[in-house]
Amino acid sequence: MSVRELVVLGTASQVPTRHRNHNGYLLRWDGQGILFDPGEGTQRQMLRAGVAAHDLNRICVTHFHGDHSLGLAGVIQRINLDQVPHPVTAHYPASGQRFFERLRYATAYRETVRLAEAPVAADGPLAVTDGFTLDARRLSHPVESYGYRLTEPDGRRILPARLAAHGITGPDVGRIQREGVLGGVTLEDVSEVRRGQRFAFVMDTRLCDGVYELAEGADMLVIESTFLDEDVQLAVDHGHLTAGQAAAVARDAGVRHLVLTHFSQRYADPAEFERQARAAGFAGELTVAQDLMRVPMPKR
DSSP states (O other), rough: OOOOOEEEEOOOOSSSOSSOOOEEEEEEEEEEEEEEEOOOOHHHHHHHTTTTTOOOOOEEOOOOOOHTTTTTTHHHHHHHHHTOOHHHHHHHHGGGGHHHHHHHHHSOOOOOOOOOOOOOOOSSEEEEEOSSSEEEOOOSSSSSSSEEEEOOOOOEOOHHHHHHHHOOTHHHHHHHHHHHEETTEGGGGGEEEEEEEEEEEOSOOOOOHHHHHHHHHSSEEEEEEEEEGGGGHHHHHHHOOOOHHHHHHHHHTTTTTEEOOOOOOOSTTTHHHHHHHTTOOOOEEEEEETTOOEEEOHHH
């Protein structure tokens, strides 16, 4: 059975708190697992969330600030300790190669797994698989930062009424799906386009073109909202977004499910992020992320 969900491992910005770990987000996409921004403590959060090293196929780092990358050392060593039986690919800004190497080889351990380094140097596609295309877009932060987007290929949805109208039943249903035509009836005659799902991950950034490009038409947008709107100047100065800005992006981009995260420790009431997001006019499904939360992708 295919599973598509976001497992939230940590939601704090800059420093962890009593209730929030540094960043960490696992996207389960059918049989693939993509770990985004493993901050300090991610390995322990994985254990608490029931996530194993064997679940990881890719690691995507947006940038090399500690709350987004200090957990790399532990995660990489755990992948090797557990002898994960498949290769794992790491994507990260090319300008941070020296940081990646320091974290990868922070201490001595025995390498048992092929970890493919795939640094990101420009906007565009990073990987194309049967299940998705992974793209990157440059963001606006004091250090080089990229956001990521998964796009599933479009498919087709069979329409029972059209099958019945053409007298197609039983094994012939599978046959027309496999072969595309049956007795002069095409697959297009008995189906409609089913748009592939889209997932976007946007961390530390000011508003910029990359934010909007990543968010456009996303079924789920995971996006930083470090500050509340009254601190918008702090957000601009430090390269971050407010709750209202993040929600306005989601509103304008037609996002179905908005997940706000990466919260400054200065705020005591998480509900205020939701209130400001709604005040910005976002009417879709909204989650204010908490550590160890599981957020399913919206139904097709």
